[in-house]
Each structure stands twice: as structure tokens, then as C-alpha cells.
Amino acid sequence: MPVFTRLRQQPGTPEATEDQNAPAAADGEEAPQGSPAPDDESGTDGAGGRRKEDRRWILTALSAALVLITLLLPNSLAALRPNRFTRIPAEAIIGAAILLALPRRPRTVTAATAGTALGALTILNFLDMGFREYLGRGFNLVLDWSLLDDAQAYMEDSMGAATTVTATIGAVLLAVLLLVLTALATVRLSNILAAHKQQATKATLIAGTVWITCSTLGLQLAGMPIASDRAASALAIQARRVQDTLRDEAAFAKEAKADTFGATPPAQLLPDLRGKDVIFTFIESYGRSAIEDPIMAPGVTSTLETSTKSLEAAGYKARSGWLTSATYGGSSWLGHSTFLSGLWIDNQQRYRTVTSGDHLSLTKAFQKTGAWDTVGIMPGIQKGWPEASFYGLDKVYDAFHLGYKGPKFSWSTMPDQYTLEAFQRMVHGKKRDKPLMSEIILTSSHQPWAPIPKMVDWDSLGDGSLFDAIQKEGKKPQDIITDSTKSREEYGKSIEYSVTSLTQWLERYGTKDTVLVFLGDHQPIARVSGNKASRDVPVSIVAKDPKVLDKITNWNWTDGLQPAPDAPVWKMDAFRDRFLTAYGSTPHPTKD
Structure with a gap:
């Protein structure tokens, strides 16, 4: 507030008047000479x-x-x-x-x-x-x-x-x-x-x-x-x-134009997998911490061991390793695009650049051959998804096309078991003129890991309405979202559920020509995986035909669904070229 100079009338002097020309002093300014100090309380209590x-x-x-x-x-x-x-x-x-x-x-x-x-x-x-x-x-x-x-x-x-x-x-x-x-x-x-x-x-x-x-x-x-x-x-x-972002945008656009297999003729792509039904499955937030953390590991490793034995009894063999994801804690699409494009996609600009271009994705390589029908099962997609063209998917089944009538489980639109059963009913179980290449995204292990679905009898799944009671009995997100220990416990259970759903589906519906590749897209958030956790995720290839796994013997992966702690660790963008090479593809590079 301005402070105005005030003059008091003194005895024996002419009557004092307020000096209208005296300069005002702002709060905190030194007052003019002869003025009282700012906020002078003269005459007040x-x-x-x-x-x-x-x-x-x-x-x-x-x-x-x-x-x-x-x-x-x-x-x-x-x-x-x-x-x-x-x-x-x-x-x-x-x-x-x-x-x-x-x-x-x-x-x-x-x-x-x-x-x-x-x-x-x-x-x-x-x-x-x-x-x-x-x-x-x-x-x-x-x-x-x-x-x-x-x-x-x-x-x-x-x-x-x-x-x-x-x-x-x-x-x-x-x-x-x-x-x-x-x-x-x-x-x-x-x-x-x-x-x-x-x-x-x-x-x-x-x-x-x-x-x-x-x-x-x-x-x-x-x-x-x-x-x-x-x-x-x-x-x-x-x-x-x-x-760095602005510089990276220009550099990556140039990098994405160069492709080791970009000009490979269709007949020279994936010849050693012809006739096989190949399924690429991403399990949400399935990270290394699920296998190594003392709270989560006991349940998850037990599930992996049990599932490995069950698959072996059904005639399947598996090999597993580690991939270092381009993302962590979320932004799953960055992990998906890195794995399938062979490029390091660690930010949204890179994602937009690669998915709007013509770089060859691993799934599109199957489509390019003309030897496979290609389909995407995407229960997490709830709006338009133009990226389907980049991934080379002939048809996409999103959250609204899988016939689910049950409740959501927090973010996840439907339980993984239902998703896989719908895939079997609507796609995999139907007669086709060509083998099938499928990309499936499983979402039940998405944070906040409450409530979590439970396995039910496969023949009773119907339209998913039976999950109403399971959803209502489950934990509430607010009960665990701020508690690190509870979050870790429930996260581990969600991974157990997703792995069990997938491996039981394979036991139930797989054939001698089924090849399953499944992996995590990224580690869970730091509150669950830890502040110093790696970005590694497990990856497994499962098949009945021994020739399929023989092709990757030199990868030195671990037998079974659980990779050993010292199993090879690759950056996730290395997988595409290694996979294409292992199964007979001939490099014909395109240049920037």
C-alpha cells in the first residue's frame, strides 16, 4: 500500500497541511526524507x-x-x-x-x-x-x-x-x-x-x-x-x-528409412516357418522383476515351472532369454513397436515416425509373403488404430469386437482367458486356406493390479458375464495403489494369471504347427520393480516341431519358460533381424 507523508500541527507553528506533491513510496521502498517509516503505526493501538x-x-x-x-x-x-x-x-x-x-x-x-x-x-x-x-x-x-x-x-x-x-x-x-x-x-x-x-x-x-x-x-x-x-x-x-529431442527427430527419420530386409522379395522372407501358425503375444508389464523379486518371484517362478512341465507333457518345448525394453513402467506401444520394427522406439516422436512410414515390421513381413493370413487381437484398443497398416494386420479385433459382456477389471477391458478363448472361437479355430500369423496383446497384468481375474472352466466362459462375481469380490484399486508391498503382491498374481491363461490355451488349442512367441513389453513401475531395476523382460519361443527350436540353438537361450539369470540379454530392437535371419530370410537392404 502507498504510504503518504503526514505532517502534524505543532504548537506555535502555522497549520500544517498534507503535502500533495510529496512522492509516494511503494511497499518496501525507502520513504522520502522527513516521512515516517513505511507502515508507521503512530496513533494506533x-x-x-x-x-x-x-x-x-x-x-x-x-x-x-x-x-x-x-x-x-x-x-x-x-x-x-x-x-x-x-x-x-x-x-x-x-x-x-x-x-x-x-x-x-x-x-x-x-x-x-x-x-x-x-x-x-x-x-x-x-x-x-x-x-x-x-x-x-x-x-x-x-x-x-x-x-x-x-x-x-x-x-x-x-x-x-x-x-x-x-x-x-x-x-x-x-x-x-x-x-x-x-x-x-x-x-x-x-x-x-x-x-x-x-x-x-x-x-x-x-x-x-x-x-x-x-x-x-x-x-x-x-x-x-x-x-x-x-x-x-x-x-x-x-x-x-x-x-536432443529436436535433433533426434531428424536423425531417426533418416535411420528408419534404412532397413536390412526392406527390399527382400516375398519368397525370401521366413521360408523356414511356412505352414506354421505363428503367434506373437505381449504380456503387459511382464518384467524381470517378476522372476527375481523376493516378494513376486516365488509365485511367478512356480507358475513358470508348472507351465513348462504341462507344456512338455503336451509335446511342447520352450526356450527363453532376456530382452532390454525401450520403455519402462508404461507406454507399452513403444515396446511393441521396438520389438517388431527392429528400431529403438523410446519416445512418442519416434513411434509416430516409424508407424507412419513403410519400415518393415516383423508382423508385416508375414503379410508381405502372401503365405499367411494376419490378424491382431487388441482388447486394450478402444478407439481408432491406424497403426494396423504398419503392423501388416489384415483384420483387427479390438475391445468392441470380441463379444465380451462381462465387467472391466480396472483398466483391462476383459480377462486374458476370455481374450484367448474369443481368439480361438472367432479366428484360430476356424478353417482357413492359409496358416495364421497373430499378434495378441494380453492386458490383465496392467496396473493397478486390482481387481485381478481368476481362472475359470474354459467351457463356461460364454460371453464373460460369469466374471461379474469375480470382479465384485476382487480388491479395489485404491486399496493397493499407494502400498508398494501390496502392489508387488498383486502384480505377481496378475503375471501368474496371464501366463497360466496363455499356456493353458496353448495346451488346449495348439497344434503340431503352432509356434508361440511371447514376452513382456516392459518392467512394472518403479514402486513395484524398484528404483534401480533393469529394463529387461523375459521372452520365450514355444513349439512342438523340434526344427523350430533347432533354428535358434546358437542363441544359447535357456530351456523352458524361465530364462536363467545369466541367459543372453539383447536389446529389444535386435530381435526382428535375429528372428528373420534364424528362419531363413535373406537380407536385401534399403538405404536412406
């Missing part, structure tokens, strides 16, 4: 003045705390510890020096702009925290805004529409409030600096000297360097991500 003064100091302290927190806030939940906030931020010292040198109006504009920028940086840090927790990477300013829609859809499926709307509105309001509060806080602090310019200048010089000394000597407090440039580093990281 002393206690009321003290209360006002106390409120001002509280607001100032809160402003300083807010600015300090935004300057020192880390961008991962694992790093969110008290010792992160016991440091001296270089940005605060530099900012104070700049503000002290500016006149009132430029100072106010600069402070407000800097405060808003700090608020925006804090929002980015929170987004980084969320993305690291769920996807194992930071937020990309260029590519990741579209994923927020997917996150909202996931929340709606898991927590309900009302909760999602409330949370979305709350998040937007909090973001706006943060921007406003950081701007107001920096303006207030800038005014305090100006009001005490001499003392503030000395304090800034001392702080700068201390920071340089601490930085030079590498001094630490509570295990962290005392001298901090966290905010500047965070800005540099975001800028580097943007630059």
Missing part, C-alpha cells in the same frame, strides 16, 4: 501494530521458504529428503544482486517474471517425479503432453470418473496457485531487499563469498554439497532434453 508487524514477518518468512523450496526441490521422489533443503542456492544470491541494482518498476517486473518461472520449474519437477515413478524417465517438454490424456484415462478406469475429474481440477488449480504464489513471494522479497538496501547488499556479498568458498572446498552438510545450483541445473536439463 500498540498491540494491533505488533500484530500487523508479526503478520508481515510471517508472510516474509513464508515467501522466503517458498522461494528456497522451489530453488532446491529435486526432480525425483527418491531424492526428496530434508538434506536437499539445507543448501545455499546460487540462484538466490545472483537474483538478489540483480534486483538490488534495478529501479522500482523494472525490479518488480523482473521479480514477478522470475517468480513465475520458478513456479513453472517446480511444476516440471513434479512432472519429472511422476514420470520417473511410473515410466522410469523424466518429463519431455516436447513429446509428453499427450501422455497426460492417457494418464487421465488410466485414472478414470482405475479410480472412477468423479475422482478423476476432482483430481484433474485440483491439479490445475494447484498449478495456477503455485505460479501466482511464487510470483507474489519474489516480489515481496524484492521489496524487502530495496527497503533495506544497505544491509541486503552486505548480506548478498557475504552469501556469495560463502557460496564460492563452499563450492571451491567441496564442503558438505548432511551428505550434500552446501553450495547448490539446483535450479540452474534443472533448467539446463530441460533445455538439453528439448535440443
Whole structure:
């Protein structure tokens, strides 16, 4: 509030009047000579003045705390510890020096702009925290805004529409409030600096000297360097991500045009699999942690051992290895496209580039030969899916075309057992003139892993209505979603269910010509797999014909459905070319 000069009438002097020409002083400015100090409480109750003064100091302290927190806030939940906030931020010292040198109006504009920028940086840090927790990477300013829609859809499926709307509105309001509060806080602090310019200048010089000394000597407090440039580093990281993304876009477009098998004639593609029904199946979030984590592994490994024995009794053999996925915790489509394209697809821009081009996907190679009918079973697809052309699928059965009348299980539109039975009924079990190549996505192991379906009698599946009772008896997402141990337990059970559904289907409906390739698309989120988990996923090939597995003997994979800890680990984009080569395809490269 402006403070106006007031003159009191003194005895024996002419009557004083308010000086209309005296300059006004803004809050925090030094008042003109002869004026009372800002917020002078003359003529007011002393206690009321003290209360006002106390409120001002509280607001100032809160402003300083807010600015300090935004300057020192880390961008991962694992790093969110008290010792992160016991440091001296270089940005605060530099900012104070700049503000002290500016006149009132430029100072106010600069402070407000800097405060808003700090608020925006804090929002980015929170987004980084969320993305690291769920996807194992930071937020990309260029590519990741579209994923927020997917996150909202996931929340709606898991927590309900009302909760999602409330949370979305709350998040937007909090973001706006943060921007406003950081701007107001920096303006207030800038005014305090100006009001005490001499003392503030000395304090800034001392702080700068201390920071340089601490930085030079590498001094630490509570295990962290005392001298901090966290905010500047965070800005540099975001800028580097943007630059790398823009450079990568052009480089990858060129890379995607080169293809080892892009010009291979149809007759020279996959000759050693002719006559076989080949099925590529992705199990959602089936990662290495499911086999090695002490909480999840006992149930999962027991299921793999039992399933291996059952398949062997039915005449099947299996071999298994590891693939390092291009994604982690989510964005399954990046794992699918990496596996099938032979290109490393680790962001949305790369995905859009490759799926809109004519690079040869593994599944399209089957279509190109003309020797197979090709089909996609996609229960997770609930909208238009133009990528079907890239994957070379003659027909796609999405969530609305599989005849399911039962309940959803959180995000998953239908249980895996039903999906596989519908595949048998509508596609695999029908007479055909050609063998079949199928791509199947199983979704029951999708987070939040509650409720989870249970296996039922295959002959009783019908239209899926019998799952109503199972869904109602199952756990609620909100009961486990914030509990790491419960999430790990339920995740393990979901993997057991998906593996059991798939292997029982193969025992029941497979033939001597069936070749099953199944794998995980990525590891589960960090809260389940751990902050230092690898990106490895299991991959298995199962067949009755011994010649099929003989072709991959030199891969040195482990016998059975469970890969050994020291089994070979390949990057996921290496699989396409190795598979095509193993089964007789002749390279004829296209060039960029």
C-alpha cells in the first residue's frame, strides 16, 4: 500500500497541511526524507501494530521458504529428503544482486517474471517425479503432453470418473496457485531487499563469498554439497532434453528409412516357418522383476515351472532369454513397436515416425509373403488404430469386437482367458486356406493390479458375464495403489494369471504347427520393480516341431519358460533381424 507523508500541527507553528506533491513510496521502498517509516503505526493501538508487524514477518518468512523450496526441490521422489533443503542456492544470491541494482518498476517486473518461472520449474519437477515413478524417465517438454490424456484415462478406469475429474481440477488449480504464489513471494522479497538496501547488499556479498568458498572446498552438510545450483541445473536439463529431442527427430527419420530386409522379395522372407501358425503375444508389464523379486518371484517362478512341465507333457518345448525394453513402467506401444520394427522406439516422436512410414515390421513381413493370413487381437484398443497398416494386420479385433459382456477389471477391458478363448472361437479355430500369423496383446497384468481375474472352466466362459462375481469380490484399486508391498503382491498374481491363461490355451488349442512367441513389453513401475531395476523382460519361443527350436540353438537361450539369470540379454530392437535371419530370410537392404 502507498504510504503518504503526514505532517502534524505543532504548537506555535502555522497549520500544517498534507503535502500533495510529496512522492509516494511503494511497499518496501525507502520513504522520502522527513516521512515516517513505511507502515508507521503512530496513533494506533500498540498491540494491533505488533500484530500487523508479526503478520508481515510471517508472510516474509513464508515467501522466503517458498522461494528456497522451489530453488532446491529435486526432480525425483527418491531424492526428496530434508538434506536437499539445507543448501545455499546460487540462484538466490545472483537474483538478489540483480534486483538490488534495478529501479522500482523494472525490479518488480523482473521479480514477478522470475517468480513465475520458478513456479513453472517446480511444476516440471513434479512432472519429472511422476514420470520417473511410473515410466522410469523424466518429463519431455516436447513429446509428453499427450501422455497426460492417457494418464487421465488410466485414472478414470482405475479410480472412477468423479475422482478423476476432482483430481484433474485440483491439479490445475494447484498449478495456477503455485505460479501466482511464487510470483507474489519474489516480489515481496524484492521489496524487502530495496527497503533495506544497505544491509541486503552486505548480506548478498557475504552469501556469495560463502557460496564460492563452499563450492571451491567441496564442503558438505548432511551428505550434500552446501553450495547448490539446483535450479540452474534443472533448467539446463530441460533445455538439453528439448535440443536432443529436436535433433533426434531428424536423425531417426533418416535411420528408419534404412532397413536390412526392406527390399527382400516375398519368397525370401521366413521360408523356414511356412505352414506354421505363428503367434506373437505381449504380456503387459511382464518384467524381470517378476522372476527375481523376493516378494513376486516365488509365485511367478512356480507358475513358470508348472507351465513348462504341462507344456512338455503336451509335446511342447520352450526356450527363453532376456530382452532390454525401450520403455519402462508404461507406454507399452513403444515396446511393441521396438520389438517388431527392429528400431529403438523410446519416445512418442519416434513411434509416430516409424508407424507412419513403410519400415518393415516383423508382423508385416508375414503379410508381405502372401503365405499367411494376419490378424491382431487388441482388447486394450478402444478407439481408432491406424497403426494396423504398419503392423501388416489384415483384420483387427479390438475391445468392441470380441463379444465380451462381462465387467472391466480396472483398466483391462476383459480377462486374458476370455481374450484367448474369443481368439480361438472367432479366428484360430476356424478353417482357413492359409496358416495364421497373430499378434495378441494380453492386458490383465496392467496396473493397478486390482481387481485381478481368476481362472475359470474354459467351457463356461460364454460371453464373460460369469466374471461379474469375480470382479465384485476382487480388491479395489485404491486399496493397493499407494502400498508398494501390496502392489508387488498383486502384480505377481496378475503375471501368474496371464501366463497360466496363455499356456493353458496353448495346451488346449495348439497344434503340431503352432509356434508361440511371447514376452513382456516392459518392467512394472518403479514402486513395484524398484528404483534401480533393469529394463529387461523375459521372452520365450514355444513349439512342438523340434526344427523350430533347432533354428535358434546358437542363441544359447535357456530351456523352458524361465530364462536363467545369466541367459543372453539383447536389446529389444535386435530381435526382428535375429528372428528373420534364424528362419531363413535373406537380407536385401534399403538405404536412406
